[in-house]
Amino acid sequence: QSVLTQPPSVSGAPGQRVTISCTGSSSNIGAGYDVHWYQQLPGTAPKVLIYENNNRPSGVPDRFSGSESGTSASLAITGLQAEDEADYYCQSYDTSLSGSVFGGGTKLTVL
Amino acid sequence: EVQLVQSGAEVKKPGESLKISCKGSGYSFTNYWIGWVRQMPGKGLEWMGIIYPGDSDSRYSPSFQGQVTISADKSISTAYLQWSTLKASDTAMYYCARSLGGVVARFDYWGQGTLVTVSS
Numbered sequence: 001q002s003v004l005t006q007p008p009s010v011s012g013a014p015g016q017r018v019t020i021s022c023t024g025s026s027s028n029i030g031a032g033y034d035v036h037w038y039q040q041l042p043g044t045a046p047k048v049l050i051y052e053n054n055n056r057p058s059g060v061p062d063r064f065s066g067s068e069s070g071t072s073a074s075l076a077i078t079g080l081q082a083e084d085e086a087d088y089y090c091q092s093y094d095t096s097l098s099g100s101v102f103g104g105g106t107k108l109t110v111l
Numbered sequence: 112e113v114q115l116v117q118s119g120a121e122v123k124k125p126g127e128s129l130k131i132s133c134k135g136s137g138y139s140f141t142n143y144w145i146g147w148v149r150q151m152p153g154k155g156l157e158w159m160g161i162i163y164p165g166d167s168d169s170r171y172s173p174s175f176q177g178q179v180t181i182s183a184d185k186s187i188s189t190a191y192l193q194w195s196t197l198k199a200s201d202t203a204m205y206y207c208a209r210s211l212g213g214v215v216a217r218f219d220y221w222g223q224g225t226l227v228t229v230s231s
Contacts, residue, residue, distance in 0.1 A: 002155070036217040038156070045206055045221040046148075046156065057219070089156050093215040099172045100146075100214050105155035 003028060003094055004103035011109040012080045020106045022073045022090035028101065030071035033093040037066055037075045040087045040105075049088070050075060077108070085110045113137040115145075115207055115222035122228045123197050130193035131225045133207030140188035141165040144210040146218060147181060147192045151203045159205075161214060162190060170214055197229045 005023040012018040022035060029035055037050040048057055050066035053073065065076045073092075077084055090103040118132040133145060146161035160171035164183040171181070183190040190207060205225050208218030 033215055034217075038218075040156075045224055046208075046218075047221070048217050048219055051217040051219075087155075091156075091158070091217070097173055098214075099160070099170055100158045101172075102148075102156040102158055 002104045003097070003101055004090055004092060006088075006090060006103040006106045008104070009107045009109065011111055013111045014080055014082065016080045017076065017078045018080060018108065019077075020075045020088050020108070022075070022103050024071050024073070024092060026071060027096045028092045028094040029068065029073055031095055035066065035068055035073040036091045038089045038091065040089065042086070046089065080110055082110050084108060113209070113220045115209060115220055117207055117222040117225045120226040120228070122230070124231055125197055125199055125229055127197050128193070128195050129197055129227065130191050131205060131227065133190045133192075133222050135188045135190070135209065138209075141185050144213045145183065145190040146208050146210055148206045148208060148218075149203045150206065159192070161210065163213065164188075164190065199229050199231075201227060202229045203227060
């Protein structure tokens with residue numbers, strides 16, 4: 001099991017807002033290490049969606065946003081679209097592992 | 112244009128060795144870290160390790176330390192992931208990805224993945 005915990009699945013109807021949580025500890029998110037979020041569409045390589053907690057790379061719609069507080073981080077998606085159906089992963093550094101780690105991943109279903 | 116191009120799919124038997132590659136282009140290869148990520152069938156992403164081609168400094172996840180070797184040849188802008196003795200449990204998709212800041216930073220560009228199948 002990963003040291004970053006994500007819900008296995010979330011769902012929402014088109015146009016709705018969903019959030020995906022990433023719960024860590026004092027050895028990763030709580031220690032102040034940045035959280036990054038990735039989107040993986042079926043059969044493709046992951047793509048960075050949010051970096052350093054709340055920054056969007058160019059080309060990523062502003063429907064996607066990130067936040068961080070304490071030992072947790074969240075990815076929010078507003079105005080849900082069918083094309084958002086994918087797996088989402090958080091990533092951060094962990095001092096006890098002396099390396100980076102991904103969350104277990106969350107499958108987003110657009111109803 | 113930044114590109115990471117990985118070697119093709121491999122089918123191997125348990126006990127065999129393997130080295131897969133990741134060739135970078137469109138940027139200064141020696142100024143960015145290259146990481147490797149495993150994705151077993153139907154499962155999530157796992158951070159395996161990372162190397163800085165400029166000086167070959169490498170770091171490994173405890174889960175993969177001793178199980179694989181990460182290397183790089185900066186003269187041909189290529190990073191490698193190798194196994195000396197493959198197991199069936201090594202069957203997975205392996206991605207390489209680029210990072211400016213090493214272990215704490217995001218992967219901003221990814222390779223297309225190399226599927227490794229280990230079966231007798």
